[in-house]
Amino acid sequence: MTLLSVKNLTVAFFGRSGTVNAIEDVSLELEPGEILGMVGESGAGKSMTGAAIIGLIEPPGRISAGEIRLEGERIDNLPPEAIRRIRGRRIGAIFQDPLTSLNPVLTVGEQLIETIRTHLKLPREAARARAIDWLRRVGIPAPEARIDTYPHQYSGGMRQRVVIALALCAEPRLVIADEPTTALDVSVQAQVIALLRQLARETGVAVILVTHDMGVIAETADRVAVMYAGRIVEVGPVAEVLRAPRHPYTSGLMASIPRIGPRPEVLPQIEGAMPRPHARPPGCAFAPRCPHRFVPCTDERPELTGTPVRSVACHLTTEVPA
Amino acid sequence: MLGFLVRRVIQSVFVMLAVALIAFLMFRFMGDPVNSMVAENASTEERAAVRERLGLDQPLWLQYGRFVARAAQGDFGLSWRNARPVSTLLAERFPATAELVLVAAVLSLVLGIPLGILTALRPRSFPAQSLQLISLIGISLPTFVTGILLILVFSVWLGWLPSFGRGDVVDIGWWSTGFFTLAGLKALILPSIMLCLFQLTLIMRLVRAEMLEVLRTDYIKFARARGLSNRSIHFRHALKNTLIPVITIFGLQLGGLIAFAIVTETVFQWPGMGALFIQAVSFGDVPVMAAYLVLVSLIFVIINTTVDLLYAVLDPRLRVDGARGAH
Structure with a gap:
């Protein structure tokens, strides 16, 4: 059964100067154990999609349309107490900055044990044993001793491992990793990504990996969803999207990845900037920057068409069949 | 922790010494205390005798030292108003x-x-x-x-x-x-x-x-x-x-x-x-x-x-x- 199904999700922010949609009409599906990468530039709505799935949109924002189903059950309209029970237990979250994600005044063990005991009815000793086991699984050396130390006694990479343990310790079926490596040293990034991939394989947890790093997506994800200006513009298996991107924005992203080897004089980049949520054009949001735009692009918004596995929102692919 | 505590105690001692100095100097702002203790027509010798008895002829730092030593034992002398011990x-x-x-x-x-x-x-x-x-x-x-x-x-x-x-x-x-x-x-x-x-x-x-x-x-x-x-x-x-x-x-x-x-x-x-x-x-x-x-x-x-x-x-x-x- 499909693990997660998001349909036509819109998150709106109600401000004094009117309503602004942070994400619009986002649909995606995720199978158990699958790793879905979500890429896009800052403000494209990647993190907002993750926050909506886990029910952590903060006012004045809220889900204004669409639905989210987890294992067939609707979770976007649950009362706060019910969604709280899902968080951590069925959907875990990994945040960007391990230095600020852990409470400085509680030991790593206290935070793990509390999380475990919130969701699994275990006696204290059993929860502690489980916490030690999780620290070992995420690669903390001497977990029996480290469990009683405080976050500041860990390095950044080690803290992100603790964050991963906290996200997975109640064995959720889905984990949303929001830029899990952005705040880390490059040398540590690869280790954390490898760990995440290994744990996903071991536990069968599905992962939504939010990042702006195409390299991370390429080596980790099964499928990738590209977001632009609050919408998904292309979805597909990673290898296919990387090899043959169908949306001009995705092509632009690929072209801007620096490569090892003979370097071009100037790294290709996409001209212009992504429109702000309150100033999106009526047609395709990418049209003003698109090298291939033609007649319908500026007036008519292209729909995401194709199968849940491979689809794209671009007039080039619909109006002019390749 | 012990080192921290020791450091704090030493700092505190210096703070208290500074406060004691201010308290001590207060006595001197009030004018010559000998004047208020002897009769108005007392001779210079009598004044000198009182001064000597009270130790007021000694150098200032010695008087300060004595003030601190007494204060440390809780002795602040007698109240000038009702002659009872201040402590x-x-x-x-x-x-x-x-x-x-x-x-x-x-x-x-x-x-x-x-x-x-x-x-x-x-x-x-x-x-x-x-x-x-x-x-x-x-x-x-x-x-x-x-x-x-x-x-x-x-x-x-x-x-x-x-x-x-x-x-x-x-x-x-x-x-x-x-x-x-x-x-x-x-x-x-x-x-x-x-x-x-x-x-x-x-x-x-x-x-x-x-x-x-x-x-x-x-x-x-x-x-x-x-x-x-x-x-x-x-x-x-x-x-x-x-x-x-x-x-x-x-x-x-x-x-x-x-x-x-x-x-x-x-x-x-x-x-x-x-x-x-x-x-x-x-x-x-x-x-x-x-x-x-x-x-x-x-x-x-x-x-x-x-x-x-x-x-x-x-x-x-x-x-x-x-x-x-x-x-």
């Missing part, structure tokens, strides 16, 4: 002030922290909004005005509570306490409310501001993302982080309470050290003033050291002695 006078008055300050401090914490949490967690609710408004009044009204208003309402109009004095006290050794008699307790109510009001509003507003700040942090968001209960997030994860700055301010303000007790004691004719000090000022009773200054400074120093130690209890990052992890 005895202070010891008589200390319990009254201590009890007043204690009750006010406890009140400000016991009420201030929960009210601060309430206003932070439900910022838009009616009680929170009205508390914010009332606290604004509390923080801006001079304390003697609130004291006089309290007397007007509860003593004059309603006649419920006494307007002055400590009521009945019970002596336990040298300590006289008002905690064990009804009259003593009733007498404590108005002065302690007046004294605590400013602290109470300060702590409430501080807890509120800190709590709002902490609730925005990543670790609280991550705690929510792990599905922890609101109770645990608010009272375990957030409160402990909130209390660190609150402890600092409270510690500093505790000294302020003792200082402000002077005003409260004057308004309520409370027989404490503050009232003693005010009397001493009006009579130019330098030994009492000097002793009060040294004693209050000592209390400040002790409180601040305790606060620094409490930090380490609350914030593990400050426990410098522990083995550091790999970085």
Whole structure:
């Protein structure tokens, strides 16, 4: 059964100067154990999609349309107490900055044990044993001793491992990793990504990996969803999207990845900037920057068409069949 | 931790020596004490004899040394006003002030922290909004005005509570306490409310501001993302982080309470050290003033050291002695 199904999700922010949609009409599906990468530039709505799935949109924002189903059950309209029970237990979250994600005044063990005991009815000793086991699984050396130390006694990479343990310790079926490596040293990034991939394989947890790093997506994800200006513009298996991107924005992203080897004089980049949520054009949001735009692009918004596995929102692919 | 403690004690000694110097110099600002001790027509020889007897002919640093040595043993000489040992006078008055300050401090914490949490967690609710408004009044009204208003309402109009004095006290050794008699307790109510009001509003507003700040942090968001209960997030994860700055301010303000007790004691004719000090000022009773200054400074120093130690209890990052992890 499909693990997660998001349909036509819109998150709106109600401000004094009117309503602004942070994400619009986002649909995606995720199978158990699958790793879905979500890429896009800052403000494209990647993190907002993750926050909506886990029910952590903060006012004045809220889900204004669409639905989210987890294992067939609707979770976007649950009362706060019910969604709280899902968080951590069925959907875990990994945040960007391990230095600020852990409470400085509680030991790593206290935070793990509390999380475990919130969701699994275990006696204290059993929860502690489980916490030690999780620290070992995420690669903390001497977990029996480290469990009683405080976050500041860990390095950044080690803290992100603790964050991963906290996200997975109640064995959720889905984990949303929001830029899990952005705040880390490059040398540590690869280790954390490898760990995440290994744990996903071991536990069968599905992962939504939010990042702006195409390299991370390429080596980790099964499928990738590209977001632009609050919408998904292309979805597909990673290898296919990387090899043959169908949306001009995705092509632009690929072209801007620096490569090892003979370097071009100037790294290709996409001209212009992504429109702000309150100033999106009526047609395709990418049209003003698109090298291939033609007649319908500026007036008519292209729909995401194709199968849940491979689809794209671009007039080039619909109006002019390749 | 031990090294930290030793360092703090050494610092404290220097602070106290500096305070003692100021207290000591106070005697010299009051003119030549010999003049007030000998007859007006005393000869120069007689004056010299008195000066020698009192050690006033010795170099200044030697006199200062003797003052410090005596003060360290609690000996501040005799009061110029009623010729009783200053230490005895202070010891008589200390319990009254201590009890007043204690009750006010406890009140400000016991009420201030929960009210601060309430206003932070439900910022838009009616009680929170009205508390914010009332606290604004509390923080801006001079304390003697609130004291006089309290007397007007509860003593004059309603006649419920006494307007002055400590009521009945019970002596336990040298300590006289008002905690064990009804009259003593009733007498404590108005002065302690007046004294605590400013602290109470300060702590409430501080807890509120800190709590709002902490609730925005990543670790609280991550705690929510792990599905922890609101109770645990608010009272375990957030409160402990909130209390660190609150402890600092409270510690500093505790000294302020003792200082402000002077005003409260004057308004309520409370027989404490503050009232003693005010009397001493009006009579130019330098030994009492000097002793009060040294004693209050000592209390400040002790409180601040305790606060620094409490930090380490609350914030593990400050426990410098522990083995550091790999970085």
